[in-house]
Structure formats: structure tokens, C-alpha cells
Amino acid sequence: MKKIFFFVILMYASNIAKSEDAGWILAGQLQLRTEVDGRDFSNKTRAINYTNMRTRLSVAKSLFDNLNFFVQIQDSRIFGSEPTTLSSTYNIDLHQAYISMKEPLGIPVNIKAGRFEMNYGTQRFIGAVGWNYVGRSFDGVVLTAEPWVKLDVFALTLKNLQEYISNAGPQYYHDKLASSSIYSLYGFWAKKEFEKSHIVDLFGYWEQNRVKTSSDKPLLSMGTFGTNYNGAFGDFSTMFEAAYQLGSTGDKDISAYLASLQFNYKINTFSIGAGADILSGTDPEETETYNTFAASYGTNHKFYGYMDYFINIPGNTNNLGLRDIYAMLKWLPKESDFNASADFHIFNSTQNSHDNKNSFGNELDLTLNYKFNNSTVITWGGSIFIPGDLMKTAFSTAKYQKEDTGFWTYLMIQANI
Numbered sequence: 001m002k003k004i005f006f007f008v009i010l011m012y013a014s015n016i017a018k019s020e021d022a023g024w025i026l027a028g029q030l031q032l033r034t035e036v037d038g039r040d041f042s043n044k045t046r047a048i049n050y051t052n053m054r055t056r057l058s059v060a061k062s063l064f065d066n067l068n069f070f071v072q073i074q075d076s077r078i079f080g081s082e083p084t085t086l087s088s089t090y091n092i093d094l095h096q097a098y099i100s101m102k103e104p105l106g107i108p109v110n111i112k113a114g115r116f117e118m119n120y121g122t123q124r125f126i127g128a129v130g131w132n133y134v135g136r137s138f139d140g141v142v143l144t145a146e147p148w149v150k151l152d153v154f155a156l157t158l159k160n161l162q163e164y165i166s167n168a169g170p171q172y173y174h175d176k177l178a179s180s181s182i183y184s185l186y187g188f189w190a191k192k193e194f195e196k197s198h199i200v201d202l203f204g205y206w207e208q209n210r211v212k213t214s215s216d217k218p219l220l221s222m223g224t225f226g227t228n229y230n231g232a233f234g235d236f237s238t239m240f241e242a243a244y245q246l247g248s249t250g251d252k253d254i255s256a257y258l259a260s261l262q263f264n265y266k267i268n269t270f271s272i273g274a275g276a277d278i279l280s281g282t283d284p285e286e287t288e289t290y291n292t293f294a295a296s297y298g299t300n301h302k303f304y305g306y307m308d309y310f311i312n313i314p315g316n317t318n319n320l321g322l323r324d325i326y327a328m329l330k331w332l333p334k335e336s337d338f339n340a341s342a343d344f345h346i347f348n349s350t351q352n353s354h355d356n357k358n359s360f361g362n363e364l365d366l367t368l369n370y371k372f373n374n375s376t377v378i379t380w381g382g383s384i385f386i387p388g389d390l391m392k393t394a395f396s397t398a399k400y401q402k403e404d405t406g407f408w409t410y411l412m413i414q415a416n417i
Helices: 002-017 389-395
Strands: 024-038 048-063 067-078 092-101 110-116 138-145 150-160 182-194 198-212 218-233 236-249 252-267 270-279 322-331 338-348 359-373 376-387 406-416
Touching: 150 198, 359 389, 376 389
Parallel strands: none
Antiparallel strands: 024 048, 024 406, 048 067, 067 092, 092 110, 110 138, 138 150, 150 182, 182 198, 198 218, 218 236, 236 252, 252 270, 270 322, 322 338, 338 359, 359 376, 376 406
């Protein structure tokens, strides 16, 4: 059924794209990436090879100058994942589908409702993870107003385990109808731009996982409140971000923080930079308070090394937190189809482990981009990771002591229409 729907949308979009109705917009994207994965820190094991592909097709329409309609279909796959060459994997999905209304009832507020991507600020806290071959989208509603700042207020449903009731029969209703099965996210994001070179954001969001623990408390009730600042002073620029988390997870109170500071300086066709990120962690001996910052909805690939050892934070740090000191070098020649970058990270945990270890290791990332044409970019990346004690312990098995340098490389094509 999904394939039939996708085919109908494709044919309809092709027809409207050729029409003279300027209100219709057809767009598409294909992202194809081949990777060689040797990130397990063992030269005795075989590197893994795989290719992933993401295909998107979208249709947009403006109606009556105050209503926009947008639908985006997506297929995400790993090459060779079908059982045979004569079978298919039914993985076509609705990545985005929403309507946006401009100032309904004359109220100076715009409304977007449905399924959509969300990108705020640097995407450290909320981002669509465009690198991933699936990508992130949310279900919910966003209200936008622009009095003297741009303000978004959103209400999102992250997960709902309650079965939909189509027929209101008495057998479907009981004393504790599972409102406890809903996982929601509510928040706001305010942005103010000063003289086009200084941007300040203030934000807050509250996560509510109503599934109950054995002590009849919510599994998670956590607020995140923070700010970021981006400023440019000629060839010098800086970025500061900070957030604090509070609330409860089960029977434990939450008290956690994130702080990030970055500096950049342009010299002719080069940009050099340095920075540090601190994500708080929990002392292994702590039993009453949870102190690990959860970066659950950010585009973590952008910040904590391209090898993606720290995508699932706090899970990938074993709740110990993360300290990342890094340096960056970018080559951005004018009137050239090429640009390149090098990034070096020193990763440590914020809290020591049970055996008093705190080093994750060091990572070097090299990236080369080639602009094939105005809609297509080819990217090569290569990275190595020298493991510290925490990584050696985490990856080692009874058969192998994994202490070798990890490596990873890829070649990616992204084409947009």
C-alpha cells in the first residue's frame, strides 16, 4: 500500500511540476554514502563495509496566501538488506507532512501542525540529524510569533503506546486508561538577532514520559533550560552555549549541565578555531541524584567527532559525562569547487569510572568537499581514533583486547533537485 501511495504521489508531483501553476513546488534529494568501518579498536577483526541511501521526494503548495501544505516521502535503506534480489523491503515512510497557517482569526501567530523536522540554533539541543540516512522528525504543533523576537512554542508527541480507539465501546475503557503511555515534549525557543552579526537564543523544554516506575512515579520528568550566543567581530567569531537540566528520573532527582565555548578566526582562505564542551556526568558512587546531561535531540554528529562514538549521550559515556577539547582548521578558497577541514578532539569523561579512569581517547577527522554542480556535492571523509582506557575497557571482549587505533572512512554523494 505504501508503494502504491508513493507511486501516486510521484506521478502527481511530476504532473504538477510541469504545470503553469506557480504555487506548486516539487523537490527531491538522494544521499548515497559508502563507509568502511574499523571503529572496534582491533586490527584482528575485519573492517565492515556497507552503503546506505536516503531518497526523499517532497511536494509543497501555497493556498490563498495564508496556508501552506507540505508532504515529504522518504525511503531509507542499506544496500543488500533485502532477502533476495527479487524481494523488497517495505520501508517507505512519511518523513514530513504538515500544514502551516498564517495568522488564523487575525491573531498574529502562525501555526504549523503535523509531522516535521525541527532545527534550532546550532542544532546542539534540537536538530534534524541530516547526516543520518533516516533523519529525525517530530509529530506535533508549533506556534510562531514575532513581536520583537522570533518565538516558537511547541507541543510534541514522542511516543504513544495507547492503542487508538475507533469504536467507543465500554470494553475499551478502564479505570486507569493509559495516559501513562504517552511520552511528550513541550517547550519554547526564542531568537533575537542584533545587527545581523550577533544572535542570542533563549530556550526551554520539558520532557514527560508518563510510564510509571514500580514506585508509581513517572519514568522521566525533566526540564532543559538554556541559552546560546553567536557573535562576529570582523574576522573573529565566537559561540557560547549553556543549559541546565532538572526534574526527576524515576526515584532520582536530576541536576545536570552543559557548557560550550568556541572561537574562530579567519586568515585569508583559512579559518582556525578551538573550543571546549563539558557535559556533566554522574559519580558512580552517587545513589540519590542523577547528574548526567542528556543530549537527546541534538545533531551530535556535528559536535562530538565524526566517527560517532558519542551519538547516544549519555548512553555512550556510561553516564560519566563528556569533556571535549578540540581544534579546527578549515580551507575555504574563493571561486573553487573544493574545500577541506581537519578537526582534532581530546575526549575525557567528566567523572572518573569505578576503577578511576577518565580517558575516552583522541580523534582526528579529515573532510574534503567537491561541488560537482550547483545541486550536487561529493564528500570524502577519513578519521582515526586513538582509544583511551575507557574505550579499551568498553570494547574489549573475552577473545580480544581491543587497544588498536580505530579508523573509519566514507565517500558520500548528496544531490538535490
